[in-house]
Amino acid sequence: MNDLREDEKTISRRKFLIRMMKAGASITAAGALAAFLHDKKAPSGYAGGEVVQIPDFSLEKDARSLAIVSGENRKLTLEKAIDALGGIGRFIKKGDRVLIKVNAAFATPPVLCATTHPDLVREMIALCLKAGASEARVTDNPINDPASCFLLTGIREATESSGGKLILPKSEYFKHTTLINGNLIRDWPVLYAPFDGVTKLIGMAPLKDHHRSGASMTMKNWYGLLGGRRNIFHQDIHNIIKELAMMVKPTLAILDGTNAMMTNGPTGGSLSDLKATNMLIAGTDSVAIDAFGSALLERRLSDLPFIQKAADMGVGTADYESLKPVRITIN
Amino acid sequence: MMHNTGYKGLKIVTVRRISQIFFLLIFLWFCAVSTFGIEFWQLRNWPVNLFLNLDPLVALGTILATRTLYRGLLWALVTVILTMIFGRFFCGWACPFGTMHQFFGWLGNRKRKAADVMARNRYRKGQNIKYFILIVFLLMAFVPLNGSVSLQSGLLDPIPFAYRSVNIGLLPVADNIFHFASVTPRQYEHAWLIGGIFLFLLLMNLVIPRFYCRFICPLGALLGILGRFSIWRIGKTKPSCSNCKLCEKACEGACEPSDKIRISECVLCFNCLHVCPDDVLRYGTSESKAGEITNPDITRRGILASFLTGVLAVPMIRIAGKIGTNWHYRAIRPPGALPEEEFLRRCVKCGQCMRICPTNIIVPGGIEGGVENLLTPVLNFRSGTSGCQINCAACGFICPTGAIRPITISEKMGLNEYAEKGPIRLGAAFVDRSRCLPWAMKRPCIVCQENCPVTPKAIYVKEFYETVREGNYEMKEIRGTALHVEGTRMKPGKYATGDYFSLIRDQRYRITENSEDTITLEKAPEDMVDITLSERMEIQIRLQAPVVDVERCIGCGTCEHECPVSGLRAIRVSAENETRNRERSLFLRKR
Numbered sequence A: 001m002n003d004l005r006e007d008e009k010t011i012s013r014r015k016f017l018i019r020m021m022k023a024g025a026s027i028t029a030a031g032a033l034a035a036f037l038h039d040k041k042a043p044s045g046y047a048g049g050e051v052v053q054i055p056d057f058s059l060e061k062d063a064r065s066l067a068i069v070s071g072e073n074r075k076l077t078l079e080k081a082i083d084a085l086g087g088i089g090r091f092i093k094k095g096d097r098v099l100i101k102v103n104a105a106f107a108t109p110p111v112l113c114a115t116t117h118p119d120l121v122r123e124m125i126a127l128c129l130k131a132g133a134s135e136a137r138v139t140d141n142p143i144n145d146p147a148s149c150f151l152l153t154g155i156r157e158a159t160e161s162s163g164g165k166l167i168l169p170k171s172e173y174f175k176h177t178t179l180i181n182g183n184l185i186r187d188w189p190v191l192y193a194p195f196d197g198v199t200k201l202i203g204m205a206p207l208k209d210h211h212r213s214g215a216s217m218t219m220k221n222w223y224g225l226l227g228g229r230r231n232i233f234h235q236d237i238h239n240i241i242k243e244l245a246m247m248v249k250p251t252l253a254i255l256d257g258t259n260a261m262m263t264n265g266p267t268g269g270s271l272s273d274l275k276a277t278n279m280l281i282a283g284t285d286s287v288a289i290d291a292f293g294s295a296l297l298e299r300r301l302s303d304l305p306f307i308q309k310a311a312d313m314g315v316g317t318a319d320y321e322s323l324k325p326v327r328i329t330i331n
Numbered sequence B: 001m002m003h004n005t006g007y008k009g010l011k012i013v014t015v016r017r018i019s020q021i022f023f024l025l026i027f028l029w030f031c032a033v034s035t036f037g038i039e040f041w042q043l044r045n046w047p048v049n050l051f052l053n054l055d056p057l058v059a060l061g062t063i064l065a066t067r068t069l070y071r072g073l074l075w076a077l078v079t080v081i082l083t084m085i086f087g088r089f090f091c092g093w094a095c096p097f098g099t100m101h102q103f104f105g106w107l108g109n110r111k112r113k114a115a116d117v118m119a120r121n122r123y124r125k126g127q128n129i130k131y132f133i134l135i136v137f138l139l140m141a142f143v144p145l146n147g148s149v150s151l152q153s154g155l156l157d158p159i160p161f162a163y164r165s166v167n168i169g170l171l172p173v174a175d176n177i178f179h180f181a182s183v184t185p186r187q188y189e190h191a192w193l194i195g196g197i198f199l200f201l202l203l204m205n206l207v208i209p210r211f212y213c214r215f216i217c218p219l220g221a222l223l224g225i226l227g228r229f230s231i232w233r234i235g236k237t238k239p240s241c242s243n244c245k246l247c248e249k250a251c252e253g254a255c256e257p258s259d260k261i262r263i264s265e266c267v268l269c270f271n272c273l274h275v276c277p278d279d280v281l282r283y284g285t286s287e288s289k290a291g292e293i294t295n296p297d298i299t300r301r302g303i304l305a306s307f308l309t310g311v312l313a314v315p316m317i318r319i320a321g322k323i324g325t326n327w328h329y330r331a332i333r334p335p336g337a338l339p340e341e342e343f344l345r346r347c348v349k350c351g352q353c354m355r356i357c358p359t360n361i362i363v364p365g366g367i368e369g370g371v372e373n374l375l376t377p378v379l380n381f382r383s384g385t386s387g388c389q390i391n392c393a394a395c396g397f398i399c400p401t402g403a404i405r406p407i408t409i410s411e412k413m414g415l416n417e418y419a420e421k422g423p424i425r426l427g428a429a430f431v432d433r434s435r436c437l438p439w440a441m442k443r444p445c446i447v448c449q450e451n452c453p454v455t456p457k458a459i460y461v462k463e464f465y466e467t468v469r470e471g472n473y474e475m476k477e478i479r480g481t482a483l484h485v486e487g488t489r490m491k492p493g494k495y496a497t498g499d500y501f502s503l504i505r506d507q508r509y510r511i512t513e514n515s516e517d518t519i520t521l522e523k524a525p526e527d528m529v530d531i532t533l534s535e536r537m538e539i540q541i542r543l544q545a546p547v548v549d550v551e552r553c554i555g556c557g558t559c560e561h562e563c564p565v566s567g568l569r570a571i572r573v574s575a576e577n578e579t580r581n582r583e584r585s586l587f588l589r590k591r
Helices: A002-009 A013-037 A074-084 A118-130 A145-151 A155-160 A220-225 A230-247 A284-296 A304-313 B011-034 B048-054 B056-066 B069-085 B088-093 B098-111 B116-119 B125-142 B158-178 B190-206 B211-216 B218-229 B244-250 B272-275 B301-322 B352-356 B394-396 B407-414 B437-441 B447-450 B556-564
Strands: A065-070 A097-101 A133-138 A166-167 A174-177 A188-191 A202-208 A214-216 A252-261 A277-281 A326-329 B232-238 B280-283 B361-362 B377-379 B429-432 B461-480 B482-486 B501-504 B508-516 B518-521 B534-548 B571-574
Touching: A002 B518, A013 A074, A013 B280, A065 A284, A065 B508, A074 A118, A074 A252, A074 A277, A074 A326, A097 A220, A118 A133, A118 A155, A118 A252, A145 A155, A155 A166, A155 B407, A155 B501, A174 B158, A188 A220, A202 A220, A202 A284, A214 A220, A214 A284, A220 A230, A230 A304, A230 B447, A252 A284, A277 A284, A284 B429, A304 B508, B011 B088, B011 B158, B011 B272, B048 B069, B048 B158, B048 B211, B056 B069, B056 B158, B056 B218, B069 B088, B088 B098, B088 B218, B098 B158, B098 B211, B116 B244, B125 B211, B125 B218, B125 B301, B158 B218, B158 B352, B190 B211, B190 B361, B211 B218, B244 B272, B272 B280, B301 B429, B352 B361, B352 B394, B377 B447, B377 B482, B377 B534, B429 B534, B437 B534, B447 B461, B447 B556, B461 B501, B556 B571
Parallel strands: A065 A326, A097 A133, A097 A202, A133 A166, A202 A252
Antiparallel strands: A065 A277, A174 A188, A202 A214, A252 A277, B232 B280, B361 B377, B429 B571, B461 B482, B461 B534, B482 B518, B501 B508, B501 B534, B508 B518
8 A cells, every 4th residue: 555655656746737737638629529519409311402403505495496307327317307407517516515415225236226326326426526516425324234335235336436425424423403393303313414514415315115104205315314213203204204304405306216116115125126217307396306206106195295294394396397397308 | 492592693582472462463453354344454355263263172172063174274283283393382472362461461570579470470280270171161062961062162262262352342342432343333242241251361460470371271271282292392401400490480381491391381482491591491302301291280080070070061051951942032143053053063152253243233142042152143133233134144254163154145035046945034023012103002103114124025014094092073164174173172283194084984084284173184075065063073093003924034133123112122033933943933834
């Protein structure tokens, strides 16, 4: 006992004061930190975050135009269609940065026509770059593995060989958006990063059967910009297509009806699902384009409520003849 | 042959270090490049299975279990022959796992006193455990006590172990930051287990250097036995020396070079040659003057115990009946996987198929499918980017042992010469009607049908109309297409989705809009003149509900992956009806 007391006595005043100061400072720091971080209320759960808006890329708000070109060769039909609409110069100006939204949903070869045909991608990029575009980006958020999809559909090769830039949908590229006047697209992730700096938007879609919505055409193509568990929108498919058409306003929309997928869509998988309808439709009115496409698919407009819904919201007109479409046949 | 005095050139240990670093780097490179794509660094004929092919334990295990030596495993002969000539060079010079251990051991020893390092590097009786592990694994693969054998050496074989740890435990961390393998995050069930054991074993080197190599490694044991009669070996040129034990301080194998060297423990690190102040250690053909211990330090009792374990283990494991009638329906194997019994004779759990799978659905299995299922490839359609893509067969091409055999797309899809056999089925999809949106909740959906990649689709729809809850209304007034009703107040717009109809006198009219009490119809009801007010009408929803045509279903799991019921999916694949096990088929086969 005595020894211990001796030990205790050996601490100097100076050391004791230093120790007191350190202890005091530590206690003060701990107390201050606790007071600073103290949360009296319970966490409120998800309160929503910052939302972005996809810009309007459309050229003509009122005078919309449409070109319908018959032919088997996609490169030629696309060329003619753009010519008929007034030439690429009408849409793409020098220095434009163009985003091309393709349909690359499935990892299937181009011959099955479940995805945007690479010939069209190649030609579209070439036209844009020729018109002086500084950049042509291609993107989609496919259903199957993205890398496999772009590879097997030939879109990657078509993009890179023609001087375009492929953007794969990395998870950090998605930002939340809310459609003003929308009911369904509320605080929902969209593939937003590819739009960065973009001045023109082109949608390129194949013409396909789709059991739930009736048909997959240019307006349904924007579904591929959605992220998250987007399949939930199938519960209200016609309204989500309408809202997508309201949200995404392209400079130009192209529907490839060269080989329409009549059955087993939208995946297809067999040549017997296809019909050589030999038609390419291009224009600035997605509703008119889709209305024409549904005729090619042998669907009644009344079975595709999304077309009338989009028309009612002022996206375009289902009466495509009223646009006086330019019709060209290539032999 | 080589010693420390008079020789001024490149030291042998420097050459050994270069070799180790080289093999470790190409090993890591091969793991990293095992991804699907067309970049030069992606799987373009890189010999990514090199180390698995050079591993004699993979070769011997599969030979014992299948009586065949599959494809590239023939390369193991190179290792065997070189080991018989030079000793365990593979452990000290090539094994990437050994290099990792050696590096961590060096880290741990850096600041230790010489006596401490010597103590840690001394030979321990426990180093014989690895021989018993080897015996157990080989007997499990070889002795068909009740007709069944099982290849389990991959659990501890360092090469599959290293591949698995890097593929599943390590690389996905990098992938998920840099999107190396895919743009979406890679997910693997049990990655924590694989990565955790890997890190634990690396950290054990801080206690005893090369802990794994000395005590556990069954490949080291096999090479130790093969190297017993090696032509070249380390030994002393004089029976006695100053006994400074500096050689043992530097020794990687804990093989006691200062005394009677234990040939089967020596990993040919050559450290001893350079540290010996008496210059009595040589690597050459002559026998050590201090004597040698060529045999592993194993006891008869130990052999007996491991013999009993090895012979009894498989029959004991099989009591659970996991490859019999109690098979686990969620253990869905990749396309081309052999029948379960044969599969378990080959799979070394290296994780190569899991790494290469572009959709990231092949994951390490757990013990729910039996202890033999642990870390073997099973499909998880909840993670990953899609189901099993119909035109992909990457897993069978990378599999080093043929547990998943290489198949062509034609065979997988049942095309051309395989048309009569039909496609390879991984299982069958079943709709859970108590969870499915159209079936259970009267909501349109059919995402599964849309995504079914089979042609014609294996999922078709049953179409029907169903009156909605509180959907019975009294009609008050019809004006054009506007129908004023009385009944439960409607939520405005609720029936305006295009899927709802008004049933008036057995005629359906699509609803385009609704307010609280007025419904707008697509077209005005015909002969509405005689419709009496206060007559009733019903609001119906048109539903398409999914039905699986099991005869067409290939079990690819795309439907399960896409199902919007995100918890327990409303459509799920189980392995019934898989092609590889005939006894699991659902239908009676007629010719």
